[in-house]
Amino acid sequence: MKAYILKRLLSIIPVLLIVAVIVFFIIHLIPGDPASVILGEEATPEDVQTLREELGLNLPIYEQFIHWFAGIFQGDFGNSIYMNMPVLEAFVSHIGPTLSLALLAQSISIIIAIPLGVIAAKRRGTNVDQLFMIIAMLGLSIPSFLLALLLMLIFGVNLQWLPVAGYSPVSTGLWSHLQFMILPAISLGAIQAAVISRMSRSSMIDILSMNYIKTAKAKGVKDRVVVYKHALRNAFIPILTILGETFGSLITGAVVTETVFNLPGIGQLVINAIVRRDYAVIQGTILLIAFSYLLLNLIIDLLYGLVDPRIRLSRK
Amino acid sequence: MKLKKNSNYLILFLLLLTLLIVGCSSENTSSSSDVSKGGSTTEASGGTIKVAYPTQPQSLDPHATTAEATRDAAKLIYEALVTLDSNYEVMPQLAESYEVSEDRKTVTFKLREGIKFHNGNDMTVADVIASMEKWGTNKAELGEHTWNEIDAANVKLTLTEPSSLIMYFLADQGNIAAIMPKDIVASAGATGVEEYIGTGPFEFVDWKQDEVIHFKKFEEYQPDTDEANGLGGKKEALVDAIDWHFVADSSTRVNGLMSGQYHFSHMLSYDSIPQLENSKGSVVDVWPYGLEGLVFNKKSGVFTDVKLRQAVNYALDMEVIMSSAFTSDEFYTLESSLFLPNQTAWYTDAGKENYNQKDLEKAKKLLKETGYKGEEVVILTSRDYEHHYNAAVATQQQLEELGMKTKLDVYDWPTLLERRNDPEAYDIFYTGFSTTSTPNQFVFLDSETAWPGWTENAEIDRLLSEIKVEENPEKSLSLTAELHSVMWEDLPIINTGHNSRVSGHSEKIEGYKTMLGPIFWNVSLKE
16 A cells, blocks of 8 residues: 555656646746736836846746756745745645635535435436436536626625625634635535536436345345445445545636635636746746645545445555 | 426526525615815724725835836825825925926925834935935936935935926826835845835735735824825825725625725726616716827837828727727717826817827828738737727727728737837737826837837927926927827827726715825725
8 A cells, every 4th residue: 555655656756847847838938027017017128128137037948947946856936026925935825715715615515416416316307306407507507707796796795694705714713714715615616516416416326226236125225224325335436536626626726716706815826926927936836736636636546445445455 | 297397496496596686786876976075184083994906016115116006005105205286286295395496407305304204213314315316216307317415304306407397207106206214225126125114194014915915004194284185285094004905806896895895996897887886885986097098019010101100090980999998988088188188287289180080081092192002900909908908999990991901919918018019019009098297207209218119209309308498387388289299290109088997985985085096095984
């Protein structure tokens, strides 16, 4: 087992190397540079040139790359030109909201989706099944920003039950933190729930038609035990895959939701950095996101082993 | 049938959703007009004003950048020797008085006494000199110059070339000549100072990147005795603090204003106005911004020929362009002058016979004379600023009607900024120019600045240098009129008209005014 984990961790390194090279060169080949963004509309071309030199942006690109790359091995991802802080610090300070949003949204989607999918699978073909799947279809079709704005309008502006936008870290109080996170979490979670519920339903339908399920029922095992203990556990592998994918996309920054609700998360960090051409932040953040995603995949793979003993044993 | 039953559920569900939205919306009230009038200061109310601002500046150091995002926030904490009154004329601020010498090469400033910095230290002549020297680096309008101490309360600026406009330059709001402590100036880096210490009515507390800047009332602020006027005069912090939030999404800024989460939201989209006017508790502010300019590439390409520029100018219908960009004539004025009518020292309608001709026949005739062979005209634009984009699209249509072949190149704003510098990359781009105090402060007129578009008109250069040294205000005005005539003949840019932007504030805000951005001194919060 340990050898497996070690092998997987080592295999992350070449991937990150490739990501680093690609990201760096793409960002630098895109037109636009931070100096003109910093200095504003009516700055003279002369001033812009001077600032470029002071920021080291006129050095040959290979030199800039080597300088940045060497720094990474020492844990130095460079400094944000715009925010005057180390990139690592910017990343760490922005990960809180995204992590919280991802966990909350994922929890909401699991709580909604799995029961929904299971019940729909059990009552396959009935009105209940069709209703649930229509709701799921609605959830899939609605764009996240539209749902976000609708929720904001109803609960923030009209009912004034919750704040419209903004963020309060957990450290200043759990309840105030949740107040800001509920609407964004629902707007993301509801849509994820649609995806997960459909996957749960189809996976469950497959399992429920298996012979061993019929055997268990024939033997007189209680319905609930059949469904939740035997069927669900077997159906869980594809569900786990979907969960991993959706969580991954949440972690990599639900940019639209973060922008609409003004959450200072990773998504906002990357978008702002791109608009400002803050090279170090874009490069460092994308690299760190890639790393998180690869790590997440490893964890999901290990979880497979937990859920399904056959996979665990085949690894030995 | 089963299917029908389920679609009934669906319809019921959607109906409920709609009812929920509609039933809960606020009552209608008549729309209130924008800026409150009257200059009397209200009692200090305490409280914290919550501001929703669209973009985060890189730095609050006004010396380091012309960015509006810096200027709007820096106004709270910094002051300069002189500033602008409501007619864009110079008035003293940290200087008690100033005197320009006969030969207009020297300005002597008497500094106000007892001015304190936010760090508790007194403002001294040394601080003034250090700040002005830092501000003055690379300023072409100043030329070679020196600052000298006369005594503890007086300082002198000496120019090598005489200038009648020097006071306007020192009062410039694009790049505020903020006075900062000497040691902070000395430790400033390439992108500005490391610490934000000024003399203004509010002081800087902290900055959470991409979230919020906290300002608080500066208890030891020394207000001017003159009545509040434009950006100067008596300024008082009537609230305890200001939270300057960065909210990128304009719908969120509107929603936050309506829900009461923000007291002030800056730069709202024009189509959110009906929504705001219908909601209780919000007031819409319409504030003059400046002009919308079509800039020609005069260095390379088809528009090196002035006749072709004139053909375009004859063809364009400014009403169509301005209404496409700014939606309603509440937000634009068809005005040929570079200045506002209330800028009486400079306003002139000279050249207006060439403005908004919308004579397609005349334009086509002129086009033929130029020998235009159907070369593709590239219009550079960006969707990051919808009004510039819409103006570009409207222009493209009209150029096609004129008989020109066109292409719209759409990029994001930073890319556009870079491509603007490449003479081979475009023929036209649109941008906005803020109202300024003098003709010399517009970046697109002179040939020395080499601003994108590359104006090279000897006549304009001559007029600008004459205006710079002209003593007689009447003569300055007639020179400016001549400048306008030349501009409308030679067309370095086409001023398509003046426009306003929209912000909104809560009814709880009292005393709000606006000039080149929002003003939060002399503003109190009702509870």
